[in-house]
Amino acid sequence: MKKSMLGVIDATMLPGEMGELAAHRSPAAIPFAGRYRLIDFVLSNMVNSDIQSVAIFPRSPYRSLMDHLGSGKDWDLNRKRDGLFFFPAPAKEGQFSRLAEHLDYFNRSDQKYVLLSNCTTIANMDFAPALDRFINEKCDILEIVHKGESAHIYLLSLGLLLDLIKNRNETGYQSVQNVVEDSSSSLTKCQYEFEGFLKRIKSVGDYYQTSMQLLEKDKWSELFNEFQPIYTKVKDEPPTNYLAGSYVTNAMIANGCIIEGEVNHSIVFRAVTVGKNSTVKNSIVMQKSKIGQNCILEHVILDKDVSIEDGAVLRGTPDNPLVIKKGSVERAVANS
Amino acid sequence: MAKQKCVAMLLAGGKGSRLKELTESLAKPAVPFGGKYRIIDFPLSNCVNSGIHTVGVLTQYQPLVLNSYIGIGSAWDLDRKNGGVTVLPPYSESSEVKWYSGTASAIYQNLNYIKQYDPEYVLILSGDHIYKMNYDTMLDYHVEKQADVTISVIEVPWDEASRFGIMNTDDEYNVTRFDEKPEKPESNLASMGIYIFKWSVLRKYLEMDESNPDSSNDFGKDVIPAMLADELKLMAYPFKGYWKDVGTVKSLWEANMDLLDDEQDLNLFEHSWRIYSVNPNQPPQIIGMQAKVKHSLVNEGCVIDGSIEQSVMFQGVEVEEDTIIKECVVMPNARIGRGSFLERAIVMSDLEVPENTVIRNNSNDILLITESFLAEFAEQQTRVEEA
Secondary structure, three states, rough: OOEEEEEEEOOOOOOOOOOOHHOOOOOHHHHOOEEEHHHHHHHHHHHHHHOEEEEEEEOOOOOHHHHHOOOOOOOOOOOOOOOEEOOOOOOOOHHHHHHHHHHHHHHHHOOOOEEEOOOEEEEEEEEHHHHHHHHHHHOOOOEEEEEEEEEEEEEEHHHHHHHHHHOOHOOOOOOOOHHOOOEEEOOOOEEOOOOOEEEEOOOHHHHHHHHHHOHHHHHHHOOOOOOOOOOOOOOOOOEEEEOOOHHHHHHHHOOOOOOOOOOOEEEEEOOOEEEEOOOOOOOEEEOEEOOOOOOOEEEEEEEOOEEEEEOOOEEEOHHHHHHHOOOOOEOOOOOO | OEEEOEEEEEEEOOOOOOHHHHOOOOOOOOOOOOOOOOHHHHHHHHHHHHOEEEEEEEOOOOOHHHHHOOOOOOOOOOOOOEEEEEOOOOOOEEEEEEEOOOOHHHHOHHHHHHOOOOOOEEEEEEEEEEEEEOOOHHHHHHHHHHOOEEEEEEEOOOOOHOOEEEEEEEEEEEEEEEOOOOOOOOOOOEEEEEEEEHHHHHHHHHHHHHOOOOOOOOOHHHHHHHHHHOOOOOEEEEOOEEEEEEEOOOHHHHHHHHOOOOOOOOOOOHHHHHOOOOOOOOOOOOOOOOOEEOOOOEEEEEOOOEEEOEEEEEEOOOEOOOEEEEEEOOOOOEEEEOOOEEEEEEEEEOOOOOOOOOOOOOOOOEEEEEEHHHHHHHHHHHHHHHH
């Protein structure tokens, strides 16, 4: 098992329906579940499955993704041999064309297999059983599926991946997904059904629904356990301070918050303040946002560093949560 | 080694026996504090925030937890090519193992560590106190006063002064006499155990102290009095702010409770003077449907389904439904079963408190809830039921 798989994360996903959340950052770097970024899940799964060399192919803007990953230290990927590689790809279309820009990495690696994943799948998954199936059933390409749908995570041999990249013009295949979806291909394709909690985040709606599901204990415990931890960039925030007037129920709350108001059925990221007599309900509040006094927030997603001034009222709907973009200031306005 | 202006030596070998079972398997500086930290995080963070990047940590008693906690110092940004943190355990010389017999002999045995940096000043710290302090400001004061030694002092209430090492000074804070725990204190300036020495002076006096067979090799009892006798320039540096020795179960509990008091000036949320610690990497805390959390500090990884009030919860603590926790400090990964009630207590790390454990505490003392405490408590309950 050891050192047998390379991890490749294709983080070139376009913002698409992620809207405002991916306006200034790669979808991979969207904050999620109180203290993580979307990419932390796939990346931690790889590390927990003993993958020691991970290549990330991002698309611009990737400043926040790079800042998050750093040297890979928080994932134990700051290694002398192998470790974390960051390969910004030119704005070419086609996965294989982008991987071709960094063929050296693949040629130099001595791992036998490649696990190729998208960057926004949320799950806590050990890839070792998938590799066992791949080897035992002599597959050419193994696709991880969840409830019959593709998770867009694939396993193949490094040799096959290199052939597919080199012959992309002749075959017309531009990605592993193209190969898997081509029923006329002569390759042996297998599927591996992942039974646990798995969601692929493609839109603001997916993001909001999946986040809210984490407030259900059974879902939460499928994602977080002490044996396969999800790693993330570490911040030195103090524990969260619940002041005398606070009233918090059914919430997921990160460190460094100061909570004086009411929080119900919501996710609050680190270093957020919720002022006196304010209510946060069915909402997601990202890091360092400040909510003043006497505010009402319902079905709202506040991006980072948003400031909600005293008395402001913001309401979205369960199907259409209101997204407030990073760094904005919301004042109390009639009918807001 | 490149020269360093100031090297810090952190005395972290203390047992802290008045902390009872809390220090049974770890040294006092490794005792958890404030929902997330260990005591040693405070002096280490103060060093880094003060721009002191060379720190020797002297360990002796139960060093395993402390050593692995410090590691290579990356949590405090002290993993440096030049300087950084170095753990300095006692070592054997030729045939004889030299345990650190006192604070002064501990530094004496590590003179070679200091020598390699050829510093101008040496800062001596202890790993026993909770406070935030800029050592660089103290160093400026030391340089400005052209002192041989500067000792940080804090005003303590007069009725408590006899519990401390007391500095008697003139109006200009020149130290005139040092009294260790005086019965009738003539000053209320207590030594905080923080010293800045001129390196040349420290070296000379430590060598003298070591060759004196009658010395107990202690800074307060031996080295400082010898320097006073020789009429060196000893300055007191008056410190204002939060400072607490957390040497007993009660004072440790009080210091934790102080964090919940808005009036106290120990602010963990101050961004310009962060207290760093080894991050446990746990998911965000979960506050359940029936939970009530009031006036408390809660760290990541907690799952709270009961009521907590005026309490400090470390990482990974679980509180089940219908449980009430009042004025408690719950150490990492403890689990409190449903239907329980705890008040005015410190709950040990990793402890499993069974369901329906009702422990009331009307006394002035703070309970230390350990495995043996629970066993004894259960036995008592059965006896009461039988009677």
